[in-house]
Amino acid sequence: MNDQNGDKVNIAGSLRNTLMISLIGGALVLAVILYLVVRTYAAQIAQSTQDRILSASVTSILDAAAIRNEALSVELPYSAFSILSTQADDRFFYAIHQDGRFLSGYEHMVFTETPNGQMKFYAGRYDGSDLRIATGSRRLVGANGQTTLTVSVAQGQQSLAGVLNRISRNAGLLGFGFFALMTLLSLWLTYATIAPLTRLAASVQRRGPEDLRPVAAPVPAEMAPLVGSLNSFMRRLAHSLDQSEEFIAEAAHRVRTPLATVRSYAETTLQRVDKLENRQALRAMVRAIDESSRAAGQLLDHAMITFRADHLRRSKLDLAEVTGDLIRAMRPLADMKDVDLDLSATQQVWIEGDAILLQNALRNLVDNALKYAPAESVIQIIVSDDPANIRVQDSGPGFPQDEIPDLSTRFTRGSNAAETIGSGLGLTIAQDVAVAHGGTLILTNRKEGGACATLSF
Amino acid sequence: MKFLLVEDNVELANAVISRIKMDGHVIDHAEKIEDAKLFSDTGEYDLILLDIMLPDGDGRSFLEHHRARNRNTPVIVLTARSEVSDRISLLDLGADDYMTKPFDHAELQARCRAVLRRNHGSSQPVITIGDVRFDPVAGQVLVQGTPVKLRNRELRLFELLINAPNQIFSKQKLFDRLFSFDDDVSENAIEVYIGRLRKHLDGSNVTITTLRGLGYRLDVK
Numbered sequence: 001m002n003d004q005n006g007d008k009v010n011i012a013g014s015l016r017n018t019l020m021i022s023l024i025g026g027a028l029v030l031a032v033i034l035y036l037v038v039r040t041y042a043a044q045i046a047q048s049t050q051d052r053i054l055s056a057s058v059t060s061i062l063d064a065a066a067i068r069n070e071a072l073s074v075e076l077p078y079s080a081f082s083i084l085s086t087q088a089d090d091r092f093f094y095a096i097h098q099d100g101r102f103l104s105g106y107e108h109m110v111f112t113e114t115p116n117g118q119m120k121f122y123a124g125r126y127d128g129s130d131l132r133i134a135t136g137s138r139r140l141v142g143a144n145g146q147t148t149l150t151v152s153v154a155q156g157q158q159s160l161a162g163v164l165n166r167i168s169r170n171a172g173l174l175g176f177g178f179f180a181l182m183t184l185l186s187l188w189l190t191y192a193t194i195a196p197l198t199r200l201a202a203s204v205q206r207r208g209p210e211d212l213r214p215v216a217a218p219v220p221a222e223m224a225p226l227v228g229s230l231n232s233f234m235r236r237l238a239h240s241l242d243q244s245e246e247f248i249a250e251a252a253h254r255v256r257t258p259l260a261t262v263r264s265y266a267e268t269t270l271q272r273v274d275k276l277e278n279r280q281a282l283r284a285m286v287r288a289i290d291e292s293s294r295a296a297g298q299l300l301d302h303a304m305i306t307f308r309a310d311h312l313r314r315s316k317l318d319l320a321e322v323t324g325d326l327i328r329a330m331r332p333l334a335d336m337k338d339v340d341l342d343l344s345a346t347q348q349v350w351i352e353g354d355a356i357l358l359q360n361a362l363r364n365l366v367d368n369a370l371k372y373a374p375a376e377s378v379i380q381i382i383v384s385d386d387p388a389n390i391r392v393q394d395s396g397p398g399f400p401q402d403e404i405p406d407l408s409t410r411f412t413r414g415s416n417a418a419e420t421i422g423s424g425l426g427l428t429i430a431q432d433v434a435v436a437h438g439g440t441l442i443l444t445n446r447k448e449g450g451a452c453a454t455l456s457f
Numbered sequence: 458m459k460f461l462l463v464e465d466n467v468e469l470a471n472a473v474i475s476r477i478k479m480d481g482h483v484i485d486h487a488e489k490i491e492d493a494k495l496f497s498d499t500g501e502y503d504l505i506l507l508d509i510m511l512p513d514g515d516g517r518s519f520l521e522h523h524r525a526r527n528r529n530t531p532v533i534v535l536t537a538r539s540e541v542s543d544r545i546s547l548l549d550l551g552a553d554d555y556m557t558k559p560f561d562h563a564e565l566q567a568r569c570r571a572v573l574r575r576n577h578g579s580s581q582p583v584i585t586i587g588d589v590r591f592d593p594v595a596g597q598v599l600v601q602g603t604p605v606k607l608r609n610r611e612l613r614l615f616e617l618l619i620n621a622p623n624q625i626f627s628k629q630k631l632f633d634r635l636f637s638f639d640d641d642v643s644e645n646a647i648e649v650y651i652g653r654l655r656k657h658l659d660g661s662n663v664t665i666t667t668l669r670g671l672g673y674r675l676d677v678k
Contacts, residue, residue, distance in 0.1 A: 249538040252537055253537040253538055255537075256537040256557065256558040256559060257466050257537045258468075259558065260469050260472075260535075260537070260558035260560065261466065261469040261472050262472075263561075264472030264475075264476050264559070264562070265472045265475075267476055267561075267562050268472065268475050268476045268479060270633055271479055271633060274627070279629060287638050289559060290559070290561075290639065293559050297557060329554065331571070332564065332567040332568045332570070333564060335567060335571075336563060336564060336567050336609060336610075336613075337609075337637070337640070338608045338610050371639070375610075376608065
């Protein structure tokens with residue numbers, strides 16, 4: 001992701017993804033465990049149900065056995081087998097042994113000893129069927145001593161398998177339902193957790209570059225340190241920006257006030273002095289003062305503009321109006337040189353820009369034109385649209401043709417500028433302002449003579 | 458004209474005062490906003506020159522006070538701060554114009570004129586000499602009742618001469634007033650402007666006399 005200035009942001013993972021993956025992953029594991037537990041528990045219950053039925057069957061056969069007339073009599077009660085009937089028509093078998101001897105039933109099915117009175121359950125296989133077998137025994141006492149009767153009843157497991165299948169399916173459905181519900185819940189939870197972050201990011205992003213007010217919207221406690229740092233960052237930035245502006249203004253004040261004193265005195269003195277050398281010295285002094293104050297002014301303006309170009313205070317403005325205001329302010333200056341400022345701005349030209357910077361750029365261009373324009377000439381200032389541009393044309397000597405590409409670089413002055421006062425920053429400032437507005441400064445010489453500087457946006 | 462200068466730097470204030478007095482104007486000086494308020498509330502001024510950084514606050518607060526009292530004496534702000542940072546807000550607050558220090562007195566004068574012309578108010582009287590009338594604020598010259606269109610330098614030259622008729626002005630003096638310090642012209646350029654003025658005054662009883670080696674003088678026939 002790139003931020004507004006195109007600076008790379010180092011991204012490691014995503015809170016949203018991490019949260020979502022762990023929540024959904026957790027839900028999946030839980031769903032599987034739920035499925036397994038339910039299925040196992042249900043299978044155990046089903047098995048114990050079958051075991052109880054088998055046990056009842058065995059018990060009823062054992063109970064029906066008796067010694068009559070010194071002989072063992074075993075009757076197979078109808079109920080002993082009727083309870084074994086299942087929906088799946090599971091086969092069932094039985095075997096009755098007396099003291100280990102086969103007595104009745106399916107002979108090779110099974111024989112196990114069991115302690116008296118205790119039921120034993122186990123799995124077995126007979127005649128191609130998986131069986132569940134219950135074996136119980138009973139000791140019978142007669143006149144001829146005692147005898148041990150062992151009864152085994154086996155039942156096929158198809159019905160149980162059916163039940164297990166049904167249970168598995170239901171457990172599966174249960175697990176899946178749980179998973180689906182948890183997934184929805186995870187999505188919502190993720191959204192709800194990330195939402196304040198997203199809101200904060202959006203509100204910070206929505207701000208203009210010079211909006212350095214602290215974030216006031218409520219944020220969750222966990223985000224408070226981050227937002228606190230952000231606010232303190234912005235406060236410090238705003239403070240340091242203010243300080244820079246203040247510093248530049250203060251520096252200008254300190255430099256220019258004494259210069260103004262010297263200049264005023266020099267001017268006054270000039271009026272009182274007649275000797276040519278003294279007059280020349282005073283004029284040279286004033287020129288030097290003008291040069292240094294202009295240089296100081298332009299350096300400070302340049303600093304301010306460089307510093308402002310990073311966060312332009314853009315607003316929708318009419319170039320024609322901005323230009324008109326400036327030309328009005330500069331007219332007395334032009335009048336003094338008997339130069340006419342001819343403004344031609346017939347239509348409104350709307351651009352997004354910083355009026356102060358634009359006027360400063362334009363002031364430098366008009367200043368330049370005033371410097372080089374011959375007395376009683378006309379400087380044309382033309383504002384036009386498509387693309388929005390301001391042209392400043394004079395009828396002075398024009399730019400030295402081969403130096404045009406270098407003229408707008410810092411401190412370069414034209415070779416024919418030797419006699420005029422200027423620091424060489426004027427065109428640089430105009431160019432910087434144009435670039436900050438996404439435009440250009442184009443310098444050309446007019447066919448009919450004179451320079452033409454165009455700020456084009 | 459009567460000026461009020463609000464400036465805390467005494468050195469600069471003295472320099473400005475002596476320069477302005479040289480042009481025959483009257484000027485009061487206030488070092489603080491408090492004093493400036495007192496002066497402007499009690500005195501009548503044609504123009505106020507206001508520094509923006511003052512020891513007891515921002516010159517802007519004086520502007521607010523001044524405008525709140527509905528005084529329409531024009532105010533020209535003298536600022537030493539960066540134009541880029543201050544300009545707009547000054548004009549928004551009701552300053553009529555502004556100049557950055559150090560300033561050219563000729564430009565200050567030109568701006569004062571422009572501001573006064575816009576405000577239609579000045580105690581400067583219309584000067585009449587012979588059959589020529591001169592309105593310094595409007596910058597208008599009437600020769601035998603007919604307006605004559607003079608360019609700015611011609612006008613300033615005429616003003617110098619008409620303000621002190623019968624006084625001799627050296628070429629240098631006139632040159633100093635007419636050309637700025639970066640104008641690269643010789644003092645002989647004055648002759649051109651004198652020639653033009655004479656042409657404008659053709660037919661009137663006001664003439665400009667050349668006194669060889671001394672300078673020029675305005676005379677009424």
